[in-house]
Every structure is written in structure tokens, then in C-alpha cells.
Amino acid sequence: MLGEGIIKGMAETARNFLGSYVSDERLTTVQYPEERIPQTENARQFPFLVHDGEDWHKGLRCVACQICEKECPPKCIYIEKSKDKKPDYVGKPQFYPAVFDIDLAVCMSCQICVEVCPFDAIKMNIEYELSTADRFGGLLVNKQQLARPNAYFHKIHPTEAAEVDARLAAEKAKANAKAKAAAAAATKTAAAPPATEAATK
């Protein structure tokens, strides 16, 4: 019969329409500004800089190695290396970024900077309502605005943060052990210089 297919199709829409009164799973729309879906742990929107401790400037993990600047696909990161050094988490003097800007308008949330960072200094934030009325200053985010404490990192990406902390703690322990061994060796050599001299000969 001509029109049978149309009637079948209409029956399907009718079933969906009536079904929406019965089962909630047919109501799929999320009423966005009032209602929000919680974000997943992997969510990524815009990078932030992790700092340890209270003082954001002192605790910034970034050592201004500029790898992220080079690898960033749209080249939205701008870094200037400092002239002086400050101690990092293992106490080793390191450079720090004198300027660290990210252009919010250019960033495409790809997470490449996070992956290439050898110091776990840059991570992805999950804040997503980032629009601003100021299209010049407001879109260039500087290092103070980017800095977030490690506790915040733990809050938004708990699994990843735990892994990072464990890795950093292991590195620190290793560095401490190495420093201790070096110090012990130094005292030893200081104590018995002729023996080492003989050994080297």
C-alpha cells in the first residue's frame, strides 16, 4: 500500500513522543546554564601552571625550558627565561619563567604542552567558561593567572596528580640519596686524599 512506509515512520515518532512522558532516558537534552554535566577526569580546556606550596611565584615548577613553546601546535605560548635562578623541588637551582603568557584565543586545548613537559609543570584545567569582554588584555593570560596550587590539580585530576606526586617524590628521594652519597664520598675523599690519588694513578 502506498503510504505504508510513511505511516510506519510516523508511528515511530509518535512512540518517541509518547515515550518521553514515560521514561526519562528519552529526555536527553541538558538545560545548560541551569543544569551542568559533571566533567570527566580526562577533560581538558586550557593549561595552567602547577605550583607547590603557598607562594605561587616561589613554588612554580616551570623551569622555562621552552619545550612546550616549541611543541605547541598553534604557537600560543610565549616564554622568557629568567636571568637568575631559584631552587626547584629537589633544591637544585633552576631558571624560572620571567614571562609566561598563553594566548587564550589561539590555544586549541590539545594537551600537547602537558605531554611534552618533562617537569610536570603544566597541566590542563577543566574550567570552560573562559570568554571575556576584553579581547586584548583579557585573552592574554599571564603566569600569575595561570598558576594554580598542586591541591587544585589533585582536585580536578586525582588519578593523574597522584601519579605525578609519586613520580616526583621518587625523583626527589633519588636526588637526596645521590646528594647524600656524593657528600659522603666527598667527606671520604677529603679524609683520605692520598689513597684516591694512588688509585687514580
Place this chain on the structure above:
Amino acid sequence: MSHSTTLTPTLEQRGFAAAPNYELLPKRGSSGDGELLEVSMGPHHPSTHGVFRMDVVLDGERVVKLKPVFGYLHRNHEKIAENTTYLASMPYTDRLDYFCSLTNNWAYALAVEKLVGLQVPERAEYIRVITAELTRLQNHACLIGFLLQDMGASGTPLMYAFREREKILDLFESLTGARMMCNYMRFGGCRCDLPPGWLAQTQQVVNETPRFLDEFERLLCENEILMARTQRVGALSRELAINTGITGPMLRAAGVNYDLRKVDHYGIYDRFEFKVPLGDHGDTYDRYMIRVLEMRESVKILRQALAAIPDGPIIDPKAKLRGFRPKAGEAYGRIEAPKGELGFYLISDGSPNPYRYRVRPPSFINLTVLEDLCLGHLIGDAVIILGSVDIVLGEVDR
């Protein structure tokens, strides 16, 4: 196999009885009813897909000439890739065919893996197959929705497709962190392991999909209006399809059995049992139906892959992110993307940037026959034919 010598056969050769006899019509420019009309459709016409323009010459309502005009979305993808590192091109590939970022990632990763000789671990191969088939599912569902939208069924089929797509995008989000711009695959594997519970969630979505497909088929496949508008409209012959390098569902709708998953066995596709649906007439209805059938086959592959996914590493230990410098050489990696053969051709000169980076985009090449498909049809059918070609302008213009 015989190839016809001409790439653009006449209407008679292609068996269209409906071709008007232009000899009888008054010449263009003369006053009278037979004057030809030039229409510029697009680039912002709502029924053209994205910023695409068609310069159409009409005789009444029949298309006499059609010239696709594109480039409005050109963003220099290939040159940008030649000026950045290999890794930095990966997120740009998401933006080629923005419906199917994961298959784009895979094709590019495959090309680089061939170039460097990386071994992808078992688990990563399974993850790639699962994500690629999910991508195919949502791409085909959306395509059918858009095709029906072009036909005037504004809303219902598209919304049903989007409802289904939403579930798949949620899976992508929890896996990769982004819904569309996934940037998930890496050279030699994948970026991160599956989050806990992801496989169970995927299994649930895959189990629900046949119900959606049944619903979709009841809604559309027997619809008389859809049949009347699509059958015998925009038929593509086997010869023309082969001669012009058409790939993907469009080629298979014309009856050519060519699916890279079967031909190339890239990844681990030789382990799965699935059929390659083929069309008889190559018309718009066949192109529509092929997609419906392919979704069913994708569900089959997904079921097998989800049952067999092993544990293990997800990336080749030799793969490195920083300081990636392949040896000099060239490689071409290709996969069966939802729209056709997607290939990446790379030449390396040993530096961190590729010397040459070329994308073989399926929808761009499938678009080359648009004029042949549309000639002699009504202008309203030209819109449907364009819809059934399945183009995404991000990929056409690059």
C-alpha cells in the same frame, strides 16, 4: 575490467532519458522561456554543507552545468604541518574531518609508524579499532540525518541521529578529554589507557545501537517520499567511480567491492568477521542504504573487538614524544575512514619537521564527480546528491 575512455560521459551514455533536448530551446541570452539561469548556491546557503558554493546553470529547474567552488575554509593545513614537528600536526588532523577526528588521527599515526617502523601494541590496536568503528557509527548516523534534512525532513531524523551520536561523544570525552577534537592517537599507540569502566560503558552503548538502527530503519527505509526523492537520482556508474578515484561508501554503492579494511588489512581488521555491503545502482538511495548497512557491520566489529581486547601496554616503548626525528624516507598510510580512503603521504629528510606532508582527503576526491551526478536532475535533487556524497569542508579545503 573495462574502463571507459572519457571521464565525463554524456547523459545518454549514462542512461538518462530525462535529458532535455537543448537544440529545441532558444539560445542563451535571447528573450523567451528557455533562457538559462545561473545560480550561485552558497557559500552560506543552509542546505549546502559548510562553506561550499555551487555555480549552477539551470534550464528551468534542470541542472545543465555545475561547478563546485571551494577553498573558503582553506587553512594551509599541509604547509603548517611542514613547518611544525610531527607531533604538533596531530591535533591539526582532528580538524580535517571534524566528525571523525579519531580516524584522522589513526591515518596520520599509521603513516608515521610506517615511516619510523614502530610496532603498535595489541591493546592499542584494539582501542583504535573500537574508536574508529564508533566514529563510523556516529558519522553515518549524522550523515543520514543531514541527508534527510536536505530533503526537507527538518529535525526528526537528524535529532535521532544526534541523540545517538551524543552517547558516542560522551564515550570519546571520557576517553580522550574532548568530544570532537580528540587528539588521542600517538605514533606507536595511544595517548592514555582506557579509564576505568569505559569498556562496560561502550558495551552498553553498542548493545543499544541495534535498537536505534531498527528504529531508524522503521522511520526511514520504507518511506515513500524518501524513495521517490532518492531512487534513480544521481546514479554513479562503476566505470566513472573507478576512473575518478572515488572511494568509500560511494564506491561501494556503485557496486565495486573495495574496502580498505578488507584490502589492506591495516591494523588488526583481518581478525574480525564482517561483510562489505554493496549497492546495485549507485544512486542516492543506494548511498543512503549502504550507510545504514555499514552501521550494522560496525556494530558486529565492535562486539568482537570488545570481547577480545587484551590487557597490556598501549604504546610502543620505542616511541618518543620529544626530539622525534625520523630517518630520511617516505611513507603513505591509508585507512578506510567513514567517508572513504583517507591517506597521509609523508616525506622525511631527517629533520624534526616533515619535508612534505600531503593529505589524500576522501570527501574532496568524492566531490569531483558532483557535476556528473547532478546533470539532468532538478536543482532540488542536486542538494540531495551533495548530501549523499558526504562531504566535510574541513577536509575538502584543508
